[in-house]
Amino acid sequence: MLPLGMRVHQKIMHIIKDAMDRAGAQEMVTPIFHPLSLWQETNRDHTAKFELTILTDKRGVQFVPGGTAEEMFVDLVRKFQLSYKDIPFNVYQFSNKFRDELRARGGLLRVREFVMKDGYSFHEDEEDFKKEYKNMWNTYVNIFERMGLKTYAVESDNGYIGGDYCHEFVVESEIGESRFLITEDGSYAAHEDVAKFIKDKKNVDEELKPLKEIEAKRGTTMEDGVKLHKLPLWQQIKDVLFVDGSGRFILTIIRGDYDVNEIKLKHLIHSTELRHATDEEIREKIHSEPGFISPIGIKEKVEKNVKFIIVADDSLRTIKNAYGGANKKYRDLFNMNIDRDYNPDIQGDVAMAKSDFLSPNGKGKLIEKRGIEVGNIFQLGLHYSKKMKGATFIDKTGKEKPYYMGCYGIGLGRTLATIVERFHDERGITWPSQVAPYHVHLIGLDFSDENVKKRAFELYEKLRKDNIEVLFDEREDVSAGAKFADADLIGNPIRLVVSKRTGDKIEFKRRNESKTELLTYEDVIKKIKEINVQ
Amino acid sequence: MLPLGMRVHQKIMHIIKDAMDRAGAQEMVTPIFHPLSLWQETNRDHTAKFELTILTDKRGVQFVPGGTAEEMFVDLVRKFQLSYKDIPFNVYQFSNKFRDELRARGGLLRVREFVMKDGYSFHEDEEDFKKEYKNMWNTYVNIFERMGLKTYAVESDNGYIGGDYCHEFVVESEIGESRFLITEDGSYAAHEDVAKFIKDKKNVDEELKPLKEIEAKRGTTMEDGVKLHKLPLWQQIKDVLFVDGSGRFILTIIRGDYDVNEIKLKHLIHSTELRHATDEEIREKIHSEPGFISPIGIKEKVEKNVKFIIVADDSLRTIKNAYGGANKKYRDLFNMNIDRDYNPDIQGDVAMAKSDFLSPNGKGKLIEKRGIEVGNIFQLGLHYSKKMKGATFIDKTGKEKPYYMGCYGIGLGRTLATIVERFHDERGITWPSQVAPYHVHLIGLDFSDENVKKRAFELYEKLRKDNIEVLFDEREDVSAGAKFADADLIGNPIRLVVSKRTGDKIEFKRRNESKTELLTYEDVIKKIKEINVQ
Numbered sequence A, B: 001m002l003p004l005g006m007r008v009h010q011k012i013m014h015i016i017k018d019a020m021d022r023a024g025a026q027e028m029v030t031p032i033f034h035p036l037s038l039w040q041e042t043n044r045d046h047t048a049k050f051e052l053t054i055l056t057d058k059r060g061v062q063f064v065p066g067g068t069a070e071e072m073f074v075d076l077v078r079k080f081q082l083s084y085k086d087i088p089f090n091v092y093q094f095s096n097k098f099r100d101e102l103r104a105r106g107g108l109l110r111v112r113e114f115v116m117k118d119g120y121s122f123h124e125d126e127e128d129f130k131k132e133y134k135n136m137w138n139t140y141v142n143i144f145e146r147m148g149l150k151t152y153a154v155e156s157d158n159g160y161i162g163g164d165y166c167h168e169f170v171v172e173s174e175i176g177e178s179r180f181l182i183t184e185d186g187s188y189a190a191h192e193d194v195a196k197f198i199k200d201k202k203n204v205d206e207e208l209k210p211l212k213e214i215e216a217k218r219g220t221t222m223e224d225g226v227k228l229h230k231l232p233l234w235q236q237i238k239d240v241l242f243v244d245g246s247g248r249f250i251l252t253i254i255r256g257d258y259d260v261n262e263i264k265l266k267h268l269i270h271s272t273e274l275r276h277a278t279d280e281e282i283r284e285k286i287h288s289e290p291g292f293i294s295p296i297g298i299k300e301k302v303e304k305n306v307k308f309i310i311v312a313d314d315s316l317r318t319i320k321n322a323y324g325g326a327n328k329k330y331r332d333l334f335n336m337n338i339d340r341d342y343n344p345d346i347q348g349d350v351a352m353a354k355s356d357f358l359s360p361n362g363k364g365k366l367i368e369k370r371g372i373e374v375g376n377i378f379q380l381g382l383h384y385s386k387k388m389k390g391a392t393f394i395d396k397t398g399k400e401k402p403y404y405m406g407c408y409g410i411g412l413g414r415t416l417a418t419i420v421e422r423f424h425d426e427r428g429i430t431w432p433s434q435v436a437p438y439h440v441h442l443i444g445l446d447f448s449d450e451n452v453k454k455r456a457f458e459l460y461e462k463l464r465k466d467n468i469e470v471l472f473d474e475r476e477d478v479s480a481g482a483k484f485a486d487a488d489l490i491g492n493p494i495r496l497v498v499s500k501r502t503g504d505k506i507e508f509k510r511r512n513e514s515k516t517e518l519l520t521y522e523d524v525i526k527k528i529k530e531i532n533v534q
Helices: A003-022 A036-041 A070-077 A126-146 A222-229 A262-269 A279-284 A383-387 A412-422 A450-465 A480-490 A521-533 B003-022 B036-041 B070-077 B126-146 B222-229 B262-269 B279-284 B383-387 B412-422 B450-465 B480-490 B521-533
Strands: A033-035 A062-065 A089-098 A113-123 A152-156 A166-172 A178-183 A189-191 A212-215 A237-244 A249-255 A274-276 A308-313 A322-325 A331-336 A346-348 A366-381 A392-394 A400-402 A404-411 A440-444 A470-473 A494-498 A506-510 A516-519 B033-035 B062-065 B089-098 B113-123 B152-156 B166-172 B178-183 B189-191 B212-215 B237-244 B249-255 B274-276 B308-313 B322-325 B331-336 B346-348 B366-381 B392-394 B400-402 B404-411 B440-444 B470-473 B494-498 B506-510 B516-519
Touching: A003 A089, A003 A113, A003 A126, A003 A412, A033 A036, A036 A062, A036 A070, A070 A113, A070 A383, A070 A404, A113 A126, A113 A412, A126 A152, A126 A166, A126 A366, A126 A404, A152 A178, A152 A366, A166 A178, A166 A412, A222 A322, A222 A331, A237 A262, A237 A279, A237 A322, A249 A262, A262 A274, A262 A308, A262 A346, A366 A383, A366 A412, A383 A404, A404 A412, A440 A450, A440 A480, A450 A470, A450 A494, A470 A480, A494 A521, A506 A521, A516 A521, B003 B089, B003 B113, B003 B126, B003 B412, B033 B036, B036 B062, B036 B070, B070 B113, B070 B383, B070 B404, B113 B126, B113 B412, B126 B152, B126 B166, B126 B366, B126 B404, B152 B178, B152 B366, B166 B178, B166 B412, B222 B322, B222 B331, B237 B262, B237 B279, B237 B322, B249 B262, B262 B274, B262 B308, B262 B346, B366 B383, B366 B412, B383 B404, B404 B412, B440 B450, B440 B480, B450 B470, B450 B494, B470 B480, B494 B521, B506 B521, B516 B521
Parallel strands: A152 A189, A249 A308, A308 A346, A440 A470, A440 A494, B152 B189, B249 B308, B308 B346, B440 B470, B440 B494
Antiparallel strands: A033 A062, A089 A113, A113 A404, A152 A166, A166 A366, A178 A189, A178 A366, A212 A331, A237 A249, A237 A274, A322 A331, A366 A404, A392 A400, A494 A506, A506 A516, B033 B062, B089 B113, B113 B404, B152 B166, B166 B366, B178 B189, B178 B366, B212 B331, B237 B249, B237 B274, B322 B331, B366 B404, B392 B400, B494 B506, B506 B516
16 A cells, blocks of 8 residues: 555544444454464354465464454453343454455455454343344444445355344445345345245146156257246256265255355355366266256156255245156156155255345335445354353343354544545546545646745645645646646545746636636635535 | 553543644554565564464465564555655554563553554655654654653664564553663663673783683682682683574683673574573583683584684674683683684674663763663664565656655553553552543542532532543442542552532542642633643
8 A cells, every 4th residue: 555545545434433432332452463373263264255364373373364353352251250230232353364365356446455344242132232243233334434335235145254234335336246135225135145025926827737747858958948848047946056064965955046156045044165067077966967957756767876965946836837857868857746745854945036026125126236345344243252261251130151243343544535536537436525535636836936836835735734634646747638637537535736837826617527726725615625625 | 451441541541642643643553464475575473572473364374463564565665666855754653563471560561462553654764764763753753741740851772663663652660671771961862782882891901811821720600710710800702602593502601700691692693593502502512611611722622513603792802811611611812812822703792781880871870770661762773665566656757666665653551551660659659640540530429419429420520521531430320539549559640539528519528639629610620621731
């Protein structure tokens, strides 16, 4: 981070700190290198999304540079003999985090080393935690607003953190990695990983027809089935065969017009890793046929030593007399019906929400948006305090209880990059004044005229005395055009020019307007203050 | 760092930042993980005092968590096409540093992970650099003064950093690791590693007497020689045999009343590692005798394949007709004289300065002190820019030249610990107001009286509105005595008490005075402001 970016970074940090302190949180800091043994206590050395980078010290003790710091904070807090009188509290830090991402992208959006504000709160129970969750929610909305960013609080996957629910704060952006679904009124917003929707009923009033197998000389795609049988896509069963980390096969079946959401599937079957089965595996281990898989009779075909389960999306209850493969090449089944013809081992919601699907809260259709995640808040519940020995407090009745926890993160570099993404034009950045590197970009021209030069330097000193942050371009061998272009590129909110032409006045221009004005010093100061209050 | 310590840490950081910015330096930040390849460019992967901890990422690239950041800054700066117009500049950062020290000690004094302010300046030549060296010197004196610390700028060893000269800023302290020598008037101050002194002439007017060997049934210490021959210690030759990293033997000889300074010796012979030779090595490889080594004739005795040199401290020119061993058990030589009887391979200053020795600047005797090093400034010269390809600028004549560099460090945790070391009494810390966690420690008592409780909470809010930093002890189940003890322990400079007894006034007490006063709110504010201006 070079000097100009550093100033923005610090202003972002200051806004976050100010809001966190006002919200009653307290800043502290924990080491960057975490003993690996702490991550082993919670099994996160195996379940973290990012691979841990392990480092061995001279004594042979293993450490990991921290990607998040739940274990470190719990380990610190459990060293104190806490009673119910000592909680709740919320402690946070700004510190470097490390994730060995294979693909860094989008400038500062995804890097391997970055500064994160991470906060952790400790509570007696869920009820008390929920107050702090709301408090942090409001604090986050306010923090991003102060930087000029409108955020959506989007329900999302808890991922490697643990806990039951969490929200991402997302800024809408074309280049964002986060895809989320939201109602027009914003009353429901959820990341595609977890978004729910109402699965509309199709032909549920139809009578069950007898199952029959027919010849089906078709290709292996869903469309091939639709074309051959001239039946709707939704009436077809989509069969997707996965293999999880333990080598277990998972046949996932869903209504033909829906897609499988792998995140939902992973949660439902408690697996952290999934991959698609290969054609060879389908033929040799399952004894079925790619493109012609069917839940009916498949279990009898599977090789003896192969673990195999069927997971059905509940959308299969919204259709009757479905069609699809027959576990043999060029053979299809008609009139497949759940319960009557096949019984899944697990049933649930494993469908991917999409634009125009119905919002689960009944407030109309979902709209798909892309955005950049700048912050997140997590319910952790008892996830860490139950796994880590001694992470307890003494409650009012004198009993030892694990504390109920939450955690709250903001990525500073990502936030900075998102502001740039949101505030720029073809000439450069257009910083909101709250986070601009300087309030004012002062350009001096015509320095061959000693009088003009003197006026420019005097103005610079005067502004500094009045506590205005000024970047002064006093280069003598650079053209006016180049100086103006640099001012636009850097993007401080106000440009001032002193030149032969400005006489004893000062040329004033806002970065995001084209109008220039000749003003007195007093008027300049007034305008600067107005803009910085906004 | 817990919340109270964090506040002190941040105030220290703020004082340093403010002074660095005023001195014309600019803050930025570089990554914590350095590519190992950069350290290889300067060979510091072999020469750094601390062992590098190497970490391999997913792609197989090796990184080290940085202990200092010279290579990182040079690598950044060399990416720009600099001309003489762009320099000088001084860029600094606050960032976590890592050194895998086997023995952490003294709380925060020596830890493996710590925040350091490190700055790097880039210049056309030494003359320009020297201005910045002086500028930083003054800035450092000022920084530590603002924290209540009197520092000595002590000439010291450049160690693993490279370059020719440097100064440590040392706070006098019994528990300090740095031993330094200083004249009473402070005109000369140097770390024992590098301190020079005037070697007084002894019997230089004596005639050279003929060399003779005699029987010497004595022990192996210097004192044994003095006792047997009844001659002064200074007339005896002290022989110390070292082995360096390459296996070379170094016979170091010095006047008997002086000790060998291994740091000086390492620099003189360009070795980074030294150890004492064992008795077995002295007998079997050198064919001499422990306690009876002599420079005379020893080279003829050494095993053929053994590398061996003689290094003489120049103090051997201040004595004549010296005595000492004869490379045989129970045999000593008398009247050994340099040049006539033996010719060292290297001559120079390898003597350890001590209390009462004469200052090299002629300003009286040296006094030995101990202290804690809180900062340092280094001349780097062309050390890095010559080793790192492309670390150049275009000078006025259009020629490419390596830049001349300096670097400037302050350890924040050490500084904090040093302040505590300097400002405490038997009851706790007595923070100087500039770095105290809070200006005021407010204690509320007698809260069973609703009126008193209300007054205390009102006072807390009023102080905060007046921008006074207050720590409010509003615990209801803790005794007055315990609250007073905690206030002393934490050590904020002012204690205020609201209780039944204080009526509509406020009890005011300074941490470092025992007197209490009953004051009005206005008088309290006035006093707080006076104390915070100091």
